[in-house]
Amino acid sequence: MQILYWLLVLVMVVGVIGAIVPGIPGSSLIVIGVVIWGLVNGFTTGVYWALGVSLVVFLLSIGIDYLAAYLGAKRAGASNWAQIGAIVGLILATLGLLPALPFGGPIIGILFGPLLGAIIGEFLYQRELETSLRLKQAFRAGIGIVVGSVVGRLIQGILAIAAVIVFLWQTLPQLIAGY
Template sequence: MLILYWILVLVMLVGIIGAVVPAVPGSSLILGAILVWGIVNGFSELGWAVGAAIAVLLLSVGVDLLSAYLGAQQAGASRWGQIGAIIGFVFGFFGFLPALPFGGPLLGILIGPLLGAMIGEFLYRKDLEFEARIKLAFRAAIGIVVGTFVGNLIQGLLALACVVVFLVTTWPL
């Protein structure tokens, strides 16, 4: 039983990393590990841990959307820039960025939203001169990426809090 406990704690640590790093499962790994422990050991001692994990999972989704939106809004991005960032994320994740022969999906996830947001903003701002469009597109893209990065850091803190709650409620074994 002790070996399973520490394996699940390691899975949760990967979940904390995944809450911060795109393309790695985060809060769902933590919730899954807590549920496995509950199934094996009984849910009586896990009331707070399961509640915290579910709350973190729901908050993570909200933080993700809100942080990217606020970053975009702060930088003056349009919906085109936001949609471009999402499309860039998908293209980057699945490796459809031909200019990236190295780095795999992780690098694509970092560069894809930036390029997508820039392209979306550039296409939206047709009324401006070329240099002004480039400058505005770059500023909007940086805003979206910074917002997403801040959101990922908040998700990491939420995930860490969830794991701490699990450890506190189950430590005496």
């Protein structure tokens, strides 16, 4: 039972990493780990607490992804075109349709995809401005979206760590008492 417990904790740690690093499953892995532990060991009060917290973190993570990028874009004065471009860039990077980078592979591509998409989208939107001002606004919009996304990822990482701590706090004493 201890081996399974620590394997599930390892899966949850991968979930914490995934909450921060794009392209790796995040808080969903934490929920899966808690559910598996509950199914195998029984849904005690501690497991219910851990499951509740991990589900709240999972739902917040979904909202934080969108809200952080949106707020970063709005703070930088980005248009809807920049936001659509960022989404298209993220999809293209996730599917591997952007040119391969010499370092970092797809994870770096997932960061550069939204940046490039937002820059292109904003550049196309700002047609009435002269080229230098268009470029300046396009870069500002791209950076705003990426900074917002990075801040959102950091918040998700903190929430994921909290969910794993609650799981350990609620279940580890039962595991130790059982052996």
